[in-house]
Amino acid sequence: MAHSTPPVRDAVDVMVEQWRRQQPELDVVSKAVSIRLRRVAHHLEREVRRELARLDVELWELDMLLALHNAEGRRLGAGDLLRASQVTSGAITNRLARLEQRGWVRRDVDPSDRRQVLVTLTDAGWDKAAELAVTKTESERRFFAPMDAEMLGRLAADLRTLLVAIEGPAPDPAGAD
């Protein structure tokens, strides 16, 4: 029961093999992981986006809405959304404007610090977010269905290790149960 599934090769194996041919001493593993990471992430995004298109919603809209949906009092600072979104501040401003147009969020100046903007989910936004949450979760489940629980758990743990190395540990365990 040793090497159980090394026979099946993917497109990346082929690509990496060509690299080795030119630079035999190369660290092909990190290269393979780089390529696969990118490809998988891309496929996942496409999948979710496809489902969302049926509901006339963009992927980034779902991200913003869901972040607010999970927040305390359905409200978050613009800066929080910035850090959660992995995009630049200019993009956040544009997104919020669009979300506001659609009537899903409201922007208010933070009374205690007038530099900051507080973003609040409207009732319509709340309902939409709940609907989208189901759709997204369903898409994700389907996407990872080909992996068994053990592999998926392992993948989750390994990616966490990497993420902690990059971003550092969880920002604030305050209020942990």
Place this chain on the structure above:
Amino acid sequence: MAHSTPPVRDAVDVMVEQWRRQQPELDVVSKAVSIRLRRVAHHLEREVRRELARLDVELWELDMLLALHNAEGRRLGAGDLLRASQVTSGAITNRLARLEQRGWVRRDVDPSDRRQVLVTLTDAGWDKAAELAVTKTESERRFFAPMDAEMLGRLAADLRTLLVAIEGPAPDPAGAD
């Protein structure tokens, strides 16, 4: 030697925990993997892009150049580049135009099938590609340095399993050694 490193949490653990709070029976693992996958891929891209900026090269330029660099006779069909790039055909056309402007590739009509376009790397393009290959490989190595060899290998294998499920096995094992 059971649970060796579950203590360190990442930002995604916090996000996922909020999901559980609302839907306890949720499949949080696939959700966690989804988020981490996206985040890690994003960080990696940023990292490589940052290095490339110093050489006045865009990430997509590197991708195209390297694909050609690894190809037989430094030449590939536009369709091959399309399938390798995970972007739409319109994007490929634009990219090729820019690459041609920079003097790194040449576009010729395929004599045997005049619908297709053959893309060939120029001498200047070849040299640039070689330079970029080193830079990118270096970035990737640094990025995954925090993971030990065992974990990295495991990650590579798990992602391959997923990729095979999505894209299918390697397109063409022809000429396998």
Place this chain on the structure above:
DNA sequence: GAAGATTGAGTGTTCAATCTTT
């Protein structure tokens, strides 16, 4: 002076429609 959000310029992408070749 630093932090936070906004603006505008420049760039690249997707999508649908079109054109050519088979």
Place this chain on the structure above:
DNA sequence: AAAGATTGAACACTCAATCTTC
């Protein structure tokens, strides 16, 4: 009729500069 590449419109992002508030 189908396959492949190109075009143009619409859209969202990044980056740098600006404005406000602390």
